[in-house]
Amino acid sequence: MGKQYEIPMGAQHISLLEPLHFKFTTENEKIIDATANVFYVHRGIEQACCSKFKFRQVSFVVGRVCGLCSISHSTAYSQVAEKLVKIEIPRRAKYLRMLVIELDRIHSHLLCLSHVAENSGFEALFMKTMQYREFSMELLEAVCGNRIQYDFSIVGGVARDLKPQVGQLILERLKKFKSQLDELVDIYQNNWTLSLKNKRAGAINREDAIRLNVAGPFARAAGLAVDVRNETEDLLPWKEVGFEIVTDSAGDVHARNMVRLHELFVSIRIIENIINGLPESALVTETKAFPDGEAAVRLEAPRGELFYYAKGNKTQILERLKIKAPTFSNVAAMVEAFKGNEYGSIPAIVASYDPCLSCTSR
Amino acid sequence: MKKSSKMKTFFKTLGNLFKKPVTTKYPFEQTYIPDDYRGMIGFDEKLCIWCRRCEMVCPPGAIVFSQDMEGKQTYHFNRAVCIYCTECVRACPKEGAIYQTAEPAKYALKEENINKVWNSLFEEALKSRAAYAFKKKRLAADKIAIKKPGDEK
Numbered sequence: 122m123g124k125q126y127e128i129p130m131g132a133q134h135i136s137l138l139e140p141l142h143f144k145f146t147t148e149n150e151k152i153i154d155a156t157a158n159v160f161y162v163h164r165g166i167e168q169a170c171c172s173k174f175k176f177r178q179v180s181f182v183v184g185r186v187c188g189l190c191s192i193s194h195s196t197a198y199s200q201v202a203e204k205l206v207k208i209e210i211p212r213r214a215k216y217l218r219m220l221v222i223e224l225d226r227i228h229s230h231l232l233c234l235s236h237v238a239e240n241s242g243f244e245a246l247f248m249k250t251m252q253y254r255e256f257s258m259e260l261l262e263a264v265c266g267n268r269i270q271y272d273f274s275i276v277g278g279v280a281r282d283l284k285p286q287v288g289q290l291i292l293e294r295l296k297k298f299k300s301q302l303d304e305l306v307d308i309y310q311n312n313w314t315l316s317l318k319n320k321r322a323g324a325i326n327r328e329d330a331i332r333l334n335v336a337g338p339f340a341r342a343a344g345l346a347v348d349v350r351n352e353t354e355d356l357l358p359w360k361e362v363g364f365e366i367v368t369d370s371a372g373d374v375h376a377r378n379m380v381r382l383h384e385l386f387v388s389i390r391i392i393e394n395i396i397n398g399l400p401e402s403a404l405v406t407e408t409k410a411f412p413d414g415e416a417a418v419r420l421e422a423p424r425g426e427l428f429y430y431a432k433g434n435k436t437q438i439l440e441r442l443k444i445k446a447p448t449f450s451n452v453a454a455m456v457e458a459f460k461g462n463e464y465g466s467i468p469a470i471v472a473s474y475d476p477c478l479s480c481t482s483r
Numbered sequence: 484m485k486k487s488s489k490m491k492t493f494f495k496t497l498g499n500l501f502k503k504p505v506t507t508k509y510p511f512e513q514t515y516i517p518d519d520y521r522g523m524i525g526f527d528e529k530l531c532i533w534c535r536r537c538e539m540v541c542p543p544g545a546i547v548f549s550q551d552m553e554g555k556q557t558y559h560f561n562r563a564v565c566i567y568c569t570e571c572v573r574a575c576p577k578e579g580a581i582y583q584t585a586e587p588a589k590y591a592l593k594e595e596n597i598n599k600v601w602n603s604l605f606e607e608a609l610k611s612r613a614a615y616a617f618k619k620k621r622l623a624a625d626k627i628a629i630k631k632p633g634d635e636k
Contacts, residue, residue, distance in 0.1 A: 174542065177540065178540070178542040178570075181542040181566060181568050181570070182542065245492075245496055245499075252505050255505075259515050262515065262516075262517055262520070263517040265521075266517065266519055266520050266521035266567075266569075267520075267521050267567070270566070272521075272566070272567075272568040272569070275570075280568070280569060280570075280573070281519075281569075284519075287517075308492065312492060
């Protein structure tokens with residue numbers, strides 16, 4: 122038995138993208154225990170949504186919860202508010218929401234992949250992935266008018282229409298991106314240097330994933346087929362636009378990379394199907410009703426299942442809004458997956474979790 | 484497979500040394516801006532019907548109307564508080580009174596002291612409206628008071 126050392130990491134650290142604190146107990150460079158503290162960026166958004174802002178304005182406030190999955194938050198809130206005021210949104214609005222969610226997924230997954238490469242010490246791949254990611258940001262700007270903070274979903278529908286020339290632009294760019302994505306898959310799958318840091322690092326098995334209630338690509342990499350897009354059909358018709366679940370069995374960093382990359386192929390297919398078969402209808406369902414009763418909504422954000430609960434009391438201001446972000450479900454498994462790994466592989470493992478703590482602590 | 488992929492990456496990295504950078508030199512070259520970029524909010528005083536609906540829907544409170552004692556309203560807009568969500572344009576009942584342009588908003592300078600100036604302006608605007616409403620109410624009450632003795636006679 123060697124001597125045990127406690128090594129803290131965070132809340133500010135060169136390899137962490139967000140304020141997150143870990144305390145590792147190590148023995149001969151091997152991690153035997155870890156604890157996590159994640160609530161560093163509490164901003165009081167839930168309270169602001171229930172006191173200061175009217176229910177129609179809240180969809181813009183919750184869009185600021187997260188910079189990466191802004192559209193997932195505002196769509197999930199819009200859906201829960203539509204349940205409270207009891208309206209059905211037009212078909213075209215549903216398709217446009219799915220389009221922006223999938224474009225957002227492309228840029229979020231590529232960001233995560235690039236950070237895994239960077240934290241594994243592969244700076245050139247980080248640059249390459251970021252270079253290929255740029256097209257998705259420009260497409261989002263063309264569709265929503267802004268690179269981040271899309272403000273696209275509003276209560277009752279969507280804020281902007283998709284112009285035919287923008288649709289053509291998206292198809293052209295996606296065609297170009299497909300070959301680039303093949304190149305990225307080749308590098309992430311076969312590169313020997315990257316595999317030294319990624320294969321068998323941060324592994325979690327299927328039983329632990331079920332026990333610890335993991336969500337998103339983290340769970341799918343461990344062989345657990347959980348995806349809200351696969352389970353619900355009532356709010357957004359995912360199956361209609363060609364959704365297929367992607368899973369892997371290894372559960373390590375490499376498997377998570379592969380799940381993310383193969384999900385991009387699914388996203389590309391969904392976007393192409395949406396643009397080729399976009400139905401004609403109005404964009405917004407108008408209503409003068411006030412929110413009443415309770416409702417809950419689940420939506421698949423890039424990082425996993427996003428959960429919204431809202432309660433109205435027939436006034437402009439909501440009585441309660443609860444946001445459960447995907448990273449919150451993953452914290453327990455994050456700590457578990459560290460055990461048994463070398464201390465040096467921590468940065469790559471943390472990046473592969475894709476933690477979004479601004480979402481989690483709101 | 485392993486070896487060939489290793490060498491492929493190596494030669495690609497070498498080749499990249501002689502390529503042009505993919506980034507744009509931003510202040511000298513303009514970056515990509517789409518035609519319907521969410522830029523500055525414009526206001527047309529001639530078309531406005533002064534319903535204040537844009538002020539009511541604005542999420543961050545970047546629009547406020549002040550009112551003088553004659554009842555004339557003035558539009559105030561803060562480009563640093565605005566989130567450019569276009570909610571005011573959607574809410575406007577008169578088309579063209581408030582509109583969005585593709586021109587990006589100018590950054591706020593420290594010298595402008597925009598938050599402090601805006602906060603005091605916002606409060607003053609609300610006060611001026613309350614003062615006008617109070618005056619109107621008092622005038623109406625006076626009218627009733629003047630009329631009433633006449634009616635009795």
